[in-house]
Amino acid sequence: MITIFGKPLLLLYGQLTLGLINGAFYALLSLGLAVIFGLLNIINFAHGALFMLGGFVAWALLEYLDIGYWPALVLAPLIVGVFGVVMEKTLINRLYKLDHLYGLLLTFGCALIIEGLARNEFGSSGVPYPIPDELRGPLDLGFMMLPAYRAWVVVAAAGVCLATWLVIEKTRIGSTLRAATENAPLVQAFGVNVPRLITLTYGAGVALAAFAGVLAAPIYSVNPNMGANFIITVFAVVVIGGMGSILGSIVTGFGLGILEGLTKVYYPQASATVVFMVMVIVLLARPAGLFGKA
Amino acid sequence: MLGFTRAQAIGFVAMVAVIIIGPAVLYPVFLMKVLCFALFACAFNLLIGYVGLLSFGHAAYFGMGCYVTAWTAKNLGLSAELAILLGGLTGAGLGAVFGWLAIRRSGIYFAMITLALAQMVYFVCIQAPFTGGEDGIQQVPRPPLFGAISLQSDMAMYWLVAGVFLLGFLLIHRIVHSPFGQVLKAIRENEPRATSLGYRTDDYKWVAFVLSCFLSGIAGGTKALVFGIATLTDVHWTMHGEVVLMALVGGLGTVFGPVAGALILNGMENYLAQFGSWVTVTQGVIFVLCVVAFRRGVIGELAAALRLKL
Numbered sequence: 001m002i003t004i005f006g007k008p009l010l011l012l013y014g015q016l017t018l019g020l021i022n023g024a025f026y027a028l029l030s031l032g033l034a035v036i037f038g039l040l041n042i043i044n045f046a047h048g049a050l051f052m053l054g055g056f057v058a059w060a061l062l063e064y065l066d067i068g069y070w071p072a073l074v075l076a077p078l079i080v081g082v083f084g085v086v087m088e089k090t091l092i093n094r095l096y097k098l099d100h101l102y103g104l105l106l107t108f109g110c111a112l113i114i115e116g117l118a119r120n121e122f123g124s125s126g127v128p129y130p131i132p133d134e135l136r137g138p139l140d141l142g143f144m145m146l147p148a149y150r151a152w153v154v155v156a157a158a159g160v161c162l163a164t165w166l167v168i169e170k171t172r173i174g175s176t177l178r179a180a181t182e183n184a185p186l187v188q189a190f191g192v193n194v195p196r197l198i199t200l201t202y203g204a205g206v207a208l209a210a211f212a213g214v215l216a217a218p219i220y221s222v223n224p225n226m227g228a229n230f231i232i233t234v235f236a237v238v239v240i241g242g243m244g245s246i247l248g249s250i251v252t253g254f255g256l257g258i259l260e261g262l263t264k265v266y267y268p269q270a271s272a273t274v275v276f277m278v279m280v281i282v283l284l285a286r287p288a289g290l291f292g293k294a
Numbered sequence: 295m296l297g298f299t300r301a302q303a304i305g306f307v308a309m310v311a312v313i314i315i316g317p318a319v320l321y322p323v324f325l326m327k328v329l330c331f332a333l334f335a336c337a338f339n340l341l342i343g344y345v346g347l348l349s350f351g352h353a354a355y356f357g358m359g360c361y362v363t364a365w366t367a368k369n370l371g372l373s374a375e376l377a378i379l380l381g382g383l384t385g386a387g388l389g390a391v392f393g394w395l396a397i398r399r400s401g402i403y404f405a406m407i408t409l410a411l412a413q414m415v416y417f418v419c420i421q422a423p424f425t426g427g428e429d430g431i432q433q434v435p436r437p438p439l440f441g442a443i444s445l446q447s448d449m450a451m452y453w454l455v456a457g458v459f460l461l462g463f464l465l466i467h468r469i470v471h472s473p474f475g476q477v478l479k480a481i482r483e484n485e486p487r488a489t490s491l492g493y494r495t496d497d498y499k500w501v502a503f504v505l506s507c508f509l510s511g512i513a514g515g516t517k518a519l520v521f522g523i524a525t526l527t528d529v530h531w532t533m534h535g536e537v538v539l540m541a542l543v544g545g546l547g548t549v550f551g552p553v554a555g556a557l558i559l560n561g562m563e564n565y566l567a568q569f570g571s572w573v574t575v576t577q578g579v580i581f582v583l584c585v586v587a588f589r590r591g592v593i594g595e596l597a598a599a600l601r602l603k604l
Binding site: 098119 | 342
């Protein structure tokens with residue numbers, strides 16, 4: 001059996017793919033957080049709850065309307081995105097003139113409501129969601145067998161991240177968004193409807209979270225705690241990467257996921273805490289974050 | 295006296311009277327729980343209300359206080375005051391390190407860093423042998439106070455808890471109304487200006503953070519002795535959510551707000567306990583309502599209506 005530093009190669013590959021998958025979710029979630037923070041100046045604590053909601057919407061579509069995985073991958077983010085737009089219109093937009101801590105508290109309250117309702121409805125153990133037929137079974141990569149669905153998650157997440165980056169950096173709407181992040185009143189003076197831009201940005205950020213939720217549904221069962229477990233780690237990822245750069249969020253997310261996978265192989269006791277330890281080191285060495293502006 | 299205004303002095307006397315009469319009317323264990331959480335909420339309010347720092351990880355200091363007090367009381371047979379003090383010092387020690395790290399960033403990042411560090415403590419507590427993992431530390435005895443006064447009866451314990459709470463409350467009040475406290479408020483209002491006046495604001499923030507963590511640890515330790523148990527719930531972020539809610543409902547930056555908030559939310563939890571996880575939903579709804587429509591909290595609104603500082 002081939003080993004690397006005393007560990008079987010297959011174990012290493014297995015944990016690396018798991019790490020890559022977690023990294024994909026970190027990247028998608030921290031990307032949404034960064035986009036929302038850039039324009040709205042609030043940290044969306046409800047991001048984890050909306051990630052979970054994405055999973056549950058996909059499940060409900062399948063259960064009640066017999067709508068499968070592929071349409072759900074588009075529909076669930078749309079539905080959750082609309083939900084986010086309503087949230088922004090009715091609640092969050094009352095807070096822009098206030099201290100940013102109220103935004104954190106408000107979205108924290110929203111997270112409690114969404115997660116509490118999900119727990120009432122489905123219990124703590126959650127519901128299973130089947131892997132779509134097309135992606136069952138393994139892929140033979142020559143050196144290892146990779147479950148097809150896991151490969152798809154990594155590819156899809158990376159694709160969406162890249163697309164988001166392209167939209168923000170290379171399109172007209174993206175440049176408007178970046179300008180509004182820099183100086184919203186000035187952009188408004190040029191005739192851009194900034195309040196609508198803010199609303200749509202929140203909707204889009206939330207839709208990214210829901211997309212990640214649908215991707216996650218077949219891997220973890222859809223359960224009310226899936227978001228809360230993720231979101232705190234994602235906060236650490238955001239602190240490590242800094243929210244200044246879109247590409248930075250993506251790279252940090254994937255990188256930390258892989259690091260977590262490696263830790264699971266070589267020192268499993270630390271696998272839950274390794275991201276936080278990296279955060280401590282980054283805070284000591286580069287307080288603004290790896291890609292942040294000081 | 296102690297920097298109380300006239301209205302605050304009246305409020306303080308009324309609060310002491312309620313604490314004395316309370317056990318004749320209400321179940322003492324419930325009141326002890328309220329007082330422990332009231333001290334915890336006051337400690338949290340010291341940061342958010344007077345320095346403007348939103349910590350999101352105070353459960354770590356509270357929970358570690360719980361664990362250390364429970365462990366030392368059970369395994370070393372320390373007397374009550376030493377066990378609780380050790381709990382407080384644990385909170386302070388942890389806070390000294392975490393505060394030093396978190397103060398490198400401000401605003402929203404500060405909240406996220408404190409939350410992430412607290413989550414790390416939670417994961418360590420799941421694995422560390424001394425916490426007892428999922429079981430927690432159970433059947434913690436109530437050791438005698440100063441090695442002599444028995445705390446076995448709930449009333450004896452109640453007076454200890456009341457004493458600890460009042461000392462903590464007065465300490466916070468003294469801190470806030472000292473010259474040191476004035477600098478803290480200056481930092482809250484305008485940090486660059488405080489810096490330009492020659493104050494090393496990071497040091498002030500750090501000291502306030504450590505004090506707050508110390509009192510959170512004391513509150514946790516006291517709670518561990520009241521219930522004879524320390525569990526993972528005490529270090530989990532949901533515990534922090536509860537204390538934030540207490541301070542918010544009572545009124546951030548008010549002297550009596552956190553106490554009122556602790557009473558209201560613990561009372562509510564007692565009645566809602568039968569509805570299971572609806573408690574979480576209710577807490578969420580209260581959060582949203584408070585932030586959207588009721589930002590001054592109960593005591594803050596009362597103070598505004600009476601045109602007083604409470």
